[in-house]
Amino acid sequence: MRASTPGPAPGSHLIDRYGRIATDLRVSLTDRCNLRCGYCMPPEGLPWLPSPTLLTDDEVIRLVRVAVERLGITEVRYTGGEPLLRPGLLKIVEATAALRPRPTICLTTNGIGLDRLAAPLAAAGLDRVNISLDTLDPERFYRLARRHRLPDVLAGITAAAEAGLNPVKLNAVLIRGINDDEAPALLEYALSHGYELRFIEQMPLDAQHSWRRDTMVTADEIVEMLSLHHRLEPDPTERGSAPAEMWLVDGGPQRVGIIGSVTRPFCGACDRTRLTADGQVRSCLFSRDESDLRTTLRNGASDEELAIAWRRAMWGKKAGHGIDDPSFLQPERPMSAIGG
Ligand code: SAM
Ligand code: SF4
Numbered sequence: 001m002r003a004s005t006p007g008p009a010p011g012s013h014l015i016d017r018y019g020r021i022a023t024d025l026r027v028s029l030t031d032r033c034n035l036r037c038g039y040c041m042p043p044e045g046l047p048w049l050p051s052p053t054l055l056t057d058d059e060v061i062r063l064v065r066v067a068v069e070r071l072g073i074t075e076v077r078y079t080g081g082e083p084l085l086r087p088g089l090l091k092i093v094e095a096t097a098a099l100r101p102r103p104t105i106c107l108t109t110n111g112i113g114l115d116r117l118a119a120p121l122a123a124a125g126l127d128r129v130n131i132s133l134d135t136l137d138p139e140r141f142y143r144l145a146r147r148h149r150l151p152d153v154l155a156g157i158t159a160a161a162e163a164g165l166n167p168v169k170l171n172a173v174l175i176r177g178i179n180d181d182e183a184p185a186l187l188e189y190a191l192s193h194g195y196e197l198r199f200i201e202q203m204p205l206d207a208q209h210s211w212r213r214d215t216m217v218t219a220d221e222i223v224e225m226l227s228l229h230h231r232l233e234p235d236p237t238e239r240g241s242a243p244a245e246m247w248l249v250d251g252g253p254q255r256v257g258i259i260g261s262v263t264r265p266f267c268g269a270c271d272r273t274r275l276t277a278d279g280q281v282r283s284c285l286f287s288r289d290e291s292d293l294r295t296t297l298r299n300g301a302s303d304e305e306l307a308i309a310w311r312r313a314m315w316g317k318k319a320g321h322g323i324d325d326p327s328f329l330q331p332e333r334p335m336s337a338i339g340g
Contacts, residue, residue, distance in 0.1 A: 008311040013072035014273055016283070016317040022273040024241070025073045025103075027060065028339025029086040030277050035110050036146040037134070039173055039206050040335045043146050046207055049337065053278040057088035059297060061095040063275060063306065068099045070307040073273075079108040079339040081277065084117055090124050097125025106130065108171070108340060112149050114156030118163035129160045130169040135179045136189055143178055157195070168195045173202050174217040183222055184229045191254050198244045198257030204323060205285065207334035213323075219260030223247070226256065241271040267320040273310070274339055281310055283317035285338060288331050 008015055014022035031049050033041060055063070067073040076096055083089060096105050104127050111131040118129075133153060135141050141150040160168045170190055174180045183199065190197035199222050204211035226232055226247075235246035235255055243266050244257030267284075274282040279294025291313035297306060322328050331338070 008315045010308070012311060014311060014314040016314050018317070018319055020268075020270055020317070021072070022271050022283075022314055022317075023072055024075045024077070024272045025064065025067050026077045026079055026272060026274045026339050027064065028080050028275065028277045028337070029060070029078050029083045029089065029092070030054075030081040031337040032085055033080065033082040033110070033336055034085065034112055034147065035082070035149065037132075037144055037173075038146075038208075039175065039202050039211070040340075041206070042208050046334065046336065049278050053294070055277065055279045055294060057091055059279065059294070060088075060092055060275075062303075063279070063293060063297065064092075064096055065099055066303050066306045067273075067275075067310065068096075068101070068103050070303060071310060073103060074101070075104045075106065077106040077108060081336050081339070082110055082112070083107060084109050084113040089117075090120055093121060093124040093126050104128070108132070109156070110145075110149075111153040111156030111160075113152070115152070115159040118156065118159040118165060122163040122165055126165060128167075128169070129165045130171050131157050131160060132171045132173075133157065133186065134172050134174070135182055136185060137179075137182070140179055140182070144175065157193075161193070161195070166194075168193075170195050170197045172197060172199050174199060174222065175202065176215050176217055180217050180221075181225075183225045187226060187230070187249070187256055190256070191249065194254075196255060196257065198259055200259040201262045203261050203285070203335075204328075204330045205335035205338070205340075207336070209330055211330075213262070216262060218263050219245070219258045220263065222258050232256070239269075241266075241269045261321075262323055265320060265323075270317075273314055276333070276337065276339060281313040282338060283314050284321060285335075285340075286321040286323070286331055287318070288329060289316075 036043050106128040108130045134144050138150045202216050230249050232247040235248050244259045246255050246257050280290035281293050296309050
């Protein structure tokens with residue numbers, strides 16, 4: 001990628017100096033969570049963001065509107081922390097669905113509470129859901145997430161499918177020594193229910209800073225493990241900016257995805273911009289700087305002034321996440337406070 005020109009053109013979409021255009025907005029609705037996945041949060045939890053700093057529902061809706069109407073955002077994904085804990089979620093989804101051009105609306109969730117909320121969310125306009133599922137074994141679930149909530153997650157997955165949020169996508173992170181032998185069983189579960197499973201390489205985004213490159217389960221290993229049970233062939237469908245490399249299972253049409261964020265980075269095709277629950281724009285998961293849209297908004301900025309600030313924030317997006325650089329430093333915010 002070659003960097004160019006001094007700044008974003010007025011009225012432009014969210015373009016960066018390398019020519020990438022962000023059309024996919026990830027909004028974190030809360031940093032709180034009812035699980036404690038070790039690759040994300042410490043067992044004791046974290047100091048939550050102070051309430052006055054959190055965007056209100058109306059502030060979230062306004063910023064999403066600016067992103068859709070003025071900045072070319074076509075897909076909005078709500079995440080967290082655990083987005084189902086946000087009391088105003090239904091109202092926010094409904095308001096997002098009323099925007100024109102209507103964006104695709106997605107949710108990433110741990111599934112707890114989805115048994116109750118899947119149908120109302122679908123009725124409010126939610127199009128798709130990704131549910132995190134790292135294991136099918138209750139004891140392992142407890143070791144991974146420190147809560148006995150596997151039955152709630154499974155009930156949430158069933159409810160999402162029944163509500164028509166199809167294809168239901170499942171996200172799994174494999175941790176060596178805990179669930180790294182479970183890739184084939186997770187795939188059997190997904191195939192037998194018609195869900196689309198994707199494995200995500202563990203990234204250095206845990207609050208405890210305990211990630212280690214040499215113990216991470218890699219995309220190559222996952223392909224190898226699955227290939228002992230299934231014939232995997234690269235899906236010839238164009239990948240575009242999607243982070244998951246898709247594989248056809250036993251000739252298709254069912255597929256499995258592998259997101260090699262660390263060993264097979266896709267930064268060159270990244271089309272994402274992020275908004276944290278406290279109103280900071282991040283151009284990358286791994287950014288170490290943020291742009292404070294909340295203060296700009298609360299100081300009375302117009303929609304166009306907000307759009308200008310957002311464009312400026314994205315212009316500075318780095319070429320890549322740099323995990324392999326000797327100078328790499330993990331961002332201050334853990335995954336739960338960024339929004340995965
Ligand atoms: N609480 C929701 C959930 O778990 O789906 C949404 C937020 S969570 C941060 C979003 C996704 O990020 C989940 O699929 C989770 O497994 C993944 N994730 C969290 N920490 C990660 C890490 N260090 N490396 C890779 N994926 C991670
Ligand atoms: Fe909570 Fe999701 Fe982080 Fe697990 S990955 S602790 S469910 S925010």
